[in-house]
Amino acid sequence: MLAILYAIISGISMTLQGVFNTKLEEKVGTLETNVIVQGTALIVTLIIVMFFGKGSFKNVKDVNKIYLLGGVLGVIIIFTVMRSIGAMGATCGIAIILVAQLASAGVVDAFGLFGVEKISFHLREFIGIAIMI
Template identity: 40%
Template sequence: MVGILFSLLTGILVSLQVVFNNRVSDKIGLWETTVIVHAVGLIFGIILMAVFGDGNLGKIGEVKKLYLIGGMFGVIIVYSSMVGIILLGAAFSTSVMLIAQLIVATAIDAFGLFGASRIEFDFTKLLGVLIMIIGIIVFKLRG
């Protein structure tokens, strides 16, 4: 249940973030907004780490270097989500993002990529993805 609540929170915050970022980018530009968003996130992350952190930054050398590019993904995510919303609107852009996330996450699970536990891919998962895609198409046709 806690996982569902955190996932719902993430969905809500991602939807709000892309709209908020677009309002900032209207005034200062896309790349400038991307930098500001990550600077604010860094400051907030440092505060949260100082208050709640229970890990060990000294072990950063033990992390596969490939996984450290996740921060670069964040920059691309913020920028591309703003452009997607400008071109497609918030609801349609977010729908496309969710489908892409679901497809990639399903592939990671099905093949056990990047050290993830392998989760069997079956017809019901395929059917679920197809229903979501059809839903987005219907949503866009009606909008």
């Protein structure tokens, strides 16, 4: 149940972030907005880690190096979300983003990419995805 709540909060937050970033971009520029967004995220996360962090940065050397591209993907995500929402509005832009997320998540799950456990897709799953789209 908690996972569902996290997903709902994530969806709402992603929508708000996309709209806020797009409005910020109009005043300060695309790349500058990306720096502000990533910078504030870094500061907030560092504060949270100082008080609640239980992991260890030392373990990063043991991680598959491709997983370190999450920050690069964040830059791409922020840029492309701002551009799509700016051009199409929040509803249309996010609708297309959701379809792309569903399709790419399905590929990752179906083929077990990046160390994710492989999930079998049957007609029921394809129908569910089609209904969501």
